[in-house]
Amino acid sequence: MAKQKKSPRPKAETPKGFRDYFGAEVTHRTEMLAKIAAVYHRYGFDALESSGVETVQALGKFLPDVDRPNEGVFAWQEDADSDKPGDWLALRYDLTAPLARVYAQHQNDLPKPYRRFAMGPVWRNEKPGPGRFRQFYQCDADTVGASSVAADAEICAMLADCLEEVGIERGDYIVRVNNRKVLNGVMEVAGLSGDDKEAERGIVLRAIDKLDRLGVDGVRALLGEGRKDESGDFTKGAGLDDVQADVVMGFVTANDDISALFQNLHDVSHPSRERMASVFESATSITGVSYEASDLDRKMASGLRNFFAIGHLGQLVKNSDVGTQGVAELNEIVQLLHAQGYGPDRIVIDPSVVRGLGYYTGPVFEAELTFEIKDDKGRTRNFGSVAGGGRYDDLVKRFTGQEVPATGVSIGVDRLLAALDAKGRLDKTADGPVVVTVMDKARMADYQKMVAELREAGIRAEVYLGNPKNFGNQLKYADKRGSPVAVIEGGDEHEKGVIQIKDLILGAKMAEGATLEEYKELPSQYEVPRDQLVAKVRAILDSQS
Known part of the structure; x- marks a missing residue:
């Protein structure tokens, strides 16, 4: 009997045109989305979260190539191999075409005009390039059912407010x-x-x-x-x-x-x-x-x-x-x-x-950032467009047969984050958690109690859950997490009712070249009574901010 070949191991790599986001990147995006959402909400827009998948028919002429529904979008046909294949479905190409479908489907239940904002990823099956990905976030706001250009003027004002709110x-x-x-x-x-x-x-x-x-x-x-x-x-x-x-x-x-x-x-x-x-x-x-x-x-x-x-x-x-x-x-x-x-x-x-x-x-409108940056080849150029939109009075008509006025804007969140990064306005290091080290595995409950107290006080904290045998590795872990503080309680500290609290940020700065006198004047490790854990950690965090 022939020996069966082993299946090759899958490659651990991100698909072409996509990328992974870690720590501070995700935090920055979340914060930016929250700021933009706050402006949209202040202008009276309501949130809408529509499906990430639409029928190709609903996307219609807004596809890159309507004659080849699997081109330009990520699409598939339900039951494609059966006698009665189903609908062609696609990941949404933008957030505007889904809005037209939602409005047409629920128009009897929606206020008129309908003012909505939507945020989330969209997907485009296009050739990727530098800074051009197949999945990216959009942040839209639209008014459907208002023919007055006052709606367009409002969108422009709101767009300016959004840019300033996020730090432009x-x-x-x-x-x-x-x-x-x-x-x-x-x-x-x-x-x-x-x-x-x-x-x-x-x-x-x-x-x-x-x-x-x-x-x-x-x-x-x-x-x-x-x-x-x-x-x-x-x-x-x-x-x-x-x-x-x-x-x-x-x-x-x-x-x-x-x-x-x-x-x-x-x-x-x-x-x-x-x-x-x-x-x-x-x-x-x-x-x-x-x-x-x-x-x-x-x-x-x-x-x-x-x-x-x-x-x-x-x-x-x-x-x-x-x-x-x-x-x-x-x-x-x-x-x-x-x-x-x-x-x-x-x-x-x-x-x-x-x-x-x-x-x-x-x-039609477009937000452009006017400051200069260096491209990948070191050439100076303007950063360029980060948002755009306009009036599209014929979009809903495809579903209802009746013209419905609409206007809106889409903000490219990833582009805005790149712009803030280019201006040096993003802190690329995430705020790590306070790490409670483990000196005695038998007293894990004590360490978990410390963490609970810190969390109840609103302080981000965790217990080291790796192998505690090598204490140096615990501090290396805290350093890799970007932790501001480490809490240490060995057997001696436990008997005396005290804990050691180490200011890791100050300690790192002193290690870079502090003199002996500076080291003595600015101690980076403190021994405090156990019941002062939260107060001392908060004081250190406040001094770091």
Whole structure:
């Protein structure tokens, strides 16, 4: 009889695109989620925890590839090998599509508008890369059933508050706001509206989205015949003529144009003076606010960034009804935010924000961290986006057949944690427990009683449960746990009714180079009566904080 081969041992390795989180990392994330949840709750949003699995049908067009339901998501078919295979199921790709399903399913029982927040992991079966994982946390808040742009303005204000609540200082972030209706208006003015232009619009949108990588010239090439990259590969363009391309490029370079006008506000001899006056006139007609450019103080002018943006965009889409509506909505958002004290130092109108997801129908927003970091190759770059969202009035319609207005935002918690780490604002060492050492296994009950007293006082503590034979190993264990204090009670201490309490943090610092005099002045081990255990440990912990 042939000898059966042994099954190979499984490899102890994390699947590609996933990672494990330990100690302080988990604690930091939990604390951040709690802070964001507190802001969401303060704004009146209720918590929702939906299923981590949805039917592929429910995810629908929001899948990366609807024709291959197992691509882009982690999906499987129930009873796939049976005569009657069941539904295709998938781990949720985001938290927004599940919300649409929940609202459609329970709409008769939910308040209208329905304001919910949700937090948890999502999964994407995509190629992983540096800082890009297949499982990550999202932190969403959405309002379903409110058509007013006041709901969008509220989301923007709440997003700014969340960033500051978790430790991103004002000046290190900006919330950028645009409106898909403005972009639709640009498309209409450029002659790209209608079902027969869907392919060209797709190429144009993808080209605009590559502005940061390709620059103005690269985008312009993709609007025309196409572009050949450095490797010689050719990407077919949208085939627009020069007039059409000029319209789109007016939108692409809008941010630079607005900044240039703003910077040259007081230069009465600047060539763009006539253009500036035209933008002022446009902005005044849209906002109802009038300024005299030549009389403006520079400090006052710093608050006019959004005023310039609205005027410039108004001119771009003045021949489009949908574009004009989009600019009017942006103006209303600015006015509502201004009334609450949110100015352009935190929230700006920015035409460069083009959210990639197809279901956005109105205002879109993105939170960007503006400070610089070093990438893996040592190059300096801005940290970039950590949150985004917008209005998606057609999402629920897939289930109900009726349009239901909705708007929301999703915060990338892992990105925010990475940002705080880059700024040096995360303590990477977990607060370890007080360790009660074991000097006599026969008196384990005494040691457990000590731990119970510490825990009842709200102090994190544990008894050493390894082999107590080598006392040095117990202290090494405490050091590896990051323990602040070790409690020691041998037979002699027990007979005298005392305990030894060792300040491990101070002891480690002194071991790094303290002089004999410093060592005598700052003892790191104390003998105290047994009944002073909790008081002395708390005093040491307070001195360490």
